[in-house]
Amino acid sequence: MVNFNGTLHESSSNLLSLENRGYAYGDALFETIKVVHGKILFWEDHYFRLMASMRILRMEIPMDFTMEFIEGEILKTVEANQLMKATARVRMNVHRVEGGKYTPTSNDINYNIIAERLESDFYALNTGPYTIELFKDFYVAPGLLSTLKTTGKNINILGSIFAKENNFENCLLLNTEKTVVEALNGNLFLVKDRVIKTPPLSEGCLKGIMRKQIIELVEKLEGYIFEEAPISPFELQKADELFITNCIVGIQPVTNYRKKEFTTEVSKLLIERLNMKIRLS
Structure with a gap:
């Protein structure tokens, strides 16, 4: 079941036209959310990131787009897919309504929500082989727009194809200053001699919700x-x-990474603290 502007549909067929601005111009945002047995993890952070991103993109925020309203729509979608007693990956897409070319005729928005089942309730550490490489075909431009979760993810797509073709589990992206920004699907943290470091948002990395949680735990x-x-x-x-x-x-x-093998000591410690934080919240 798909939630389109608050109405549940059996499938996404015929809900979006070829004139949809998310499709035609990448004029859309999305949030990827984990819902565990009806509990939305880090919901306040997701909500405020979405609202801030909509303002930056000059989208009109509906009067009823309160935290409680959107939470209700997410849970309605989860329940409609019979996932209230399971763990779900929810994606909420927000796009400007149809009309115009580069210049939209309206800043009003539509939204849709989809949900799919996940296997693990809480976070488990994957200790299997995980090899990465740098993706250097294209570069991220540092700046505010790069921190937003928009649908224009060509670098991430091309990097994922490169990783698949070369048998890497992931790749790291560089910005135009040739510094490391993030991974294809998440933020990067580096540990060296008891110092834990991550690139600042000014480097062009995504303003990740999990990044915020990990920074709070690391501090x-x-x-x-x-x-x-x-x-x-x-x-x-x-x-x-x-x-x-x-x-x-x-x-x-x-x-x-290349000839280097890494430890997982800090990762193990942080994932224990993360799960404890979720249980206590």
Whole structure:
């Protein structure tokens, strides 16, 4: 079941036209959300990111787009797909209504919500082989727009194809200054000599919801120092540990980058703290 502007439909067929601005111009945003047994994880952070992103893109926010209203629509969709007693991956798409070319005729929006089942209720650490490489065919432009979760993800798509063709589990993206920004599907953290570092948003990385949770946990870790600072490609092979974060997987340790093998000590510690935080919230 698909939720389109508050109405449930059996499928997404015939709901979007060829003139849809998300399709025609990438004039759309999305949020990927994990819902565990009817509980939306980090919902307040998702909501405020969506509202801020809509304002930046000059979309008109409907009067009824309150936190409670959208939460209700998400849970209605989860229930319609019989996932209230399971764990679901929910995607909410928001796009400007049809009309115009580059210049829209209206800033009003439509939205749709879809849900699919996930296997794991809480976050589990994947300790299997996870090899990454740099993707250097195209570069991320630093700036505010790069931090938004928009539907224009050509670099991520091409990087994913490159990773698949070369048997890598993931790739890291570089910005135009040739510093490391993030992974294809999440934010990057680097551990070296008790310092845990992640690129600042000014580098062009996504304003990730899980990134925010991990930063809060890292800042409370005794014996570690947290830094938001640019990461050069040369630092990767000198690191003790690398891990990637997003709201669906939680924390994904990197095991190999070129000839370097990494530990997973901090990843294990943080995923325990993350699950504890969720249980207590």
